Amino acid sequence: MEKKQTPLGYISFSAFAWVVGLLIFFPIFWMVLTSFKSELEAVSIPPSFISFDWTLENYVEVQERSNYFKFAMNSVILAVGSTLVGLVFAVTCAWAMAFNPTKRTKDALLWMLSTKMMPPVGVLVPIYLMFRDWGLLDTRFGLIMVLFLMNLPIMVWMLYTYFKEIPTDILEAARMDGATLPKEIIFVLLPMALPGIASTMLLNVILAWNEAFWTLNLTTSDAAPLTAFIASYSSPEGLFWAKLSAASTLAVAPILVIGWFSQKQLVRGLTFGAVK
Amino acid sequence: MGAIRLEKVKKTFGTLDVIPGVDLDINDGEFVVFVGPSGCGKSTLLRLIAGLEDVTDGKIMIDGIDVANEAPAKRGLSMVFQSYALYPHMTVFNNIAFGLKMAGESKEVINEKVQSAAKILNLTDYLERRPGALSGGQRQRVAIGRAIVRNPAAFLFDEPLSNLDAALRVNMRLEITGLHQDLKTTMIYVTHDQVEAMTMADKIVVLQAGRVEQVGKPMDLYSKPANKFVAGFIGSPKMNFLGGELAAKHGCHEIGVRPEHLVVSTESGVIPATVKIAEHLGAETYLHVQSDEFGAMTVRATGEMPLSGNDKIFLTPEQDRIHRFDAHGLALG
Ligand SMILES: Nc1ncnc2c1ncn2[C@@H]1O[C@H](COP(=O)(O)OP(=O)(O)OP(=O)(O)O)[C@@H](O)[C@H]1O
Numbered sequence: 001m002e003k004k005q006t007p008l009g010y011i012s013f014s015a016f017a018w019v020v021g022l023l024i025f026f027p028i029f030w031m032v033l034t035s036f037k038s039e040l041e042a043v044s045i046p047p048s049f050i051s052f053d054w055t056l057e058n059y060v061e062v063q064e065r066s067n068y069f070k071f072a073m074n075s076v077i078l079a080v081g082s083t084l085v086g087l088v089f090a091v092t093c094a095w096a097m098a099f100n101p102t103k104r105t106k107d108a109l110l111w112m113l114s115t116k117m118m119p120p121v122g123v124l125v126p127i128y129l130m131f132r133d134w135g136l137l138d139t140r141f142g143l144i145m146v147l148f149l150m151n152l153p154i155m156v157w158m159l160y161t162y163f164k165e166i167p168t169d170i171l172e173a174a175r176m177d178g179a180t181l182p183k184e185i186i187f188v189l190l191p192m193a194l195p196g197i198a199s200t201m202l203l204n205v206i207l208a209w210n211e212a213f214w215t216l217n218l219t220t221s222d223a224a225p226l227t228a229f230i231a232s233y234s235s236p237e238g239l240f241w242a243k244l245s246a247a248s249t250l251a252v253a254p255i256l257v258i259g260w261f262s263q264k265q266l267v268r269g270l271t272f273g274a275v276k
Numbered sequence: 277m278g279a280i281r282l283e284k285v286k287k288t289f290g291t292l293d294v295i296p297g298v299d300l301d302i303n304d305g306e307f308v309v310f311v312g313p314s315g316c317g318k319s320t321l322l323r324l325i326a327g328l329e330d331v332t333d334g335k336i337m338i339d340g341i342d343v344a345n346e347a348p349a350k351r352g353l354s355m356v357f358q359s360y361a362l363y364p365h366m367t368v369f370n371n372i373a374f375g376l377k378m379a380g381e382s383k384e385v386i387n388e389k390v391q392s393a394a395k396i397l398n399l400t401d402y403l404e405r406r407p408g409a410l411s412g413g414q415r416q417r418v419a420i421g422r423a424i425v426r427n428p429a430a431f432l433f434d435e436p437l438s439n440l441d442a443a444l445r446v447n448m449r450l451e452i453t454g455l456h457q458d459l460k461t462t463m464i465y466v467t468h469d470q471v472e473a474m475t476m477a478d479k480i481v482v483l484q485a486g487r488v489e490q491v492g493k494p495m496d497l498y499s500k501p502a503n504k505f506v507a508g509f510i511g512s513p514k515m516n517f518l519g520g521e522l523a524a525k526h527g528c529h530e531i532g533v534r535p536e537h538l539v540v541s542t543e544s545g546v547i548p549a550t551v552k553i554a555e556h557l558g559a560e561t562y563l564h565v566q567s568d569e570f571g572a573m574t575v576r577a578t579g580e581m582p583l584s585g586n587d588k589i590f591l592t593p594e595q596d597r598i599h600r601f602d603a604h605g606l607a608l609g
């Protein structure tokens with residue numbers, strides 16, 4: 001039996017949720033505020049909250065100093081590219097694991113996930129050397145490969161969980177109806193798993209968009225995405241907080257907008273199967 | 277054409293020997309029912325025929341050609357699942373049309389075949405709906421429609437009616453029987469339900485632990501069961517098995533008497549017993565009785581019987597309805 005929610009319990013829960021939400025949101029809020037301050041005001045103590053001279057000069061300067069759109073375009077290509085490549089591998093992999101499991105399937109899944117526990121810096125040197133020798137440094141192709149491989153375990157895990165919810169009978173019915181394996185996957189499995197696939201893709205785009213370790217280490221200019229754009233505004237000398245904030249705001253804006261419009265989808269996908 | 281022949285078909289899952297070796301002949305146009313206790317391998321055998329499981333060993337011949345290593349689609353069979361297994365994201369029309377599309381039929385042919393199947397199954401008004409918006413019976417009809425349009429060599433049904441309520445089950449049973457009479461296509465039907473097995477089958481296959489216990493016409497299994505297992509499995513309520521002196525008098529280890537073949541008397545008879553529970557159904561009466569010598573027994577008497585708990589009665593088996601079994605449970609002639 002479910003316990004009835006008392007008004008007091010409800011209020012304290014809501015208050016707690018709001019506090020946590022505000023704590024998480026505050027740094028982003030502060031970054032946006034700072035991006036509208038002058039460099040001097042940005043570091044003044046005590047910090048001014050709302051009552052400062054709002055200015056767009058940081059945005060103007062950021063625009064003049066570097067080409068935002070080139071970086072943004074790279075971010076889009078890397079995020080979407082690695083997601084699409086990842087999807088091809090993850091769907092086939094998750095199909096095999098969900099519908100033709102063996103004794104070792106669970107182990108394989110755990111092993112895949114365990115690779116995410118290793119600090120990436122541990123493989124930086126070998127990967128860097130491989131990239132250098134194969135001429136992949138600062139190429140979009142090279143980075144797409146790295147990002148897709150880094151996120152593949154998570155994609156497989158998520159898709160596996162969604163696919164598990166799909167009754168095998170339906171796929172078998174398609175087989176009886178004469179569907180070949182690719183057709184079974186494209187016409188029956190994928191449409192049925194659409195919410196799960198959409199949220200897997202969204203999460204992967206977000207992860208790839210925000211990935212900073214590999215993008216910073218393996219690119220210099222041609223393939224550099226927005227993470228490199230932000231990093232270029234931190235400098236060892238002089239005041240840079242306001243400009244850095246403006247650059248960061250510009251960098252996170254697209255993904256925030258996408259996230260905002262797809263939040264319903266994301267929540268539905270991430271809690272898929274939890275409720276019937 | 278749809279003559280199916282199984283030769284020494286074996287199936288193991290890992291170390292589990294589910295089907296140790298089955299031989300079976302199914303004639304073209306026959307309605308064959310697989311029955312047996314839960315877990316005896318009925319579904320597995322059906323799925324082997326369908327090609328959804330790979331045989332461990334043996335041959336599956338369809339019209340004389342061994343298809344044991346062919347993909348399901350190549351075998352030209354249609355299957356109706358217990359869960360219906362409709363494609364939830366497609367309309368009824370597209371559900372029925374899917375197999376035809378996979379076969380690369382033209383739009384006109386698909387449209388014509390789907391419309392005619394829909395007409396047979398009373399689905400014409402629902403063609404644009406999704407399966408989620410249909411009742412259980414309608415869903416089952418869509419599943420059957422999907423099977424029909426492919427014009428299969430044989431239909432395979434795995435407990436297709438067990439998700440339906442009792443009244444609908446009777447209707448659908450009659451519909452499937454009617455369909456078989458119209459199409460005259462081979463059908464293999466797995467069920468738990470005695471009534472379905474007895475009424476629908478041309479031939480019943482009784483399975484136990486992956487072995488065929490007996491194959492025969494429904495009434496043959498009822499009147500001449502080959503062994504104790506079949507005798508106890510076919511017929512409801514279950515046959516009574518009586519040993520001891522009474523069996524010895526009939527020259528065997530044990531005799532079997534169906535509940536409907538025991539004559540009830542309040543004055544005299546072969547077996548004295550006490551009524552424990554009397555179930556009055558109007559047209560017939562079930563008596564659950566206790567006998568000192570044979571333990572619990574069941575009696576099925578026609579009409580109304582003015583009996584209730586603790587009444588003393590006498591039971592007499594009908595002489596020509598007694599089944600005799602040897603010590604291994606095999607029927608004696
Ligand atoms: N994929 C599988 N892996 C391992 N064992 C299996 C598999 N499928 C079935 N079995 C086993 O094979 C045996 C027969 O199963 P099957 O489903 O054919 O029984 P059934 O006669 O259809 O039973 P029910 O009447 O309950 O549907 C069971 O013991 C089951 O546990």
Ligand SMILES: [Mg+2]
Nearest residue numbers: 318319320434
């Ligand atoms: Mg079964």
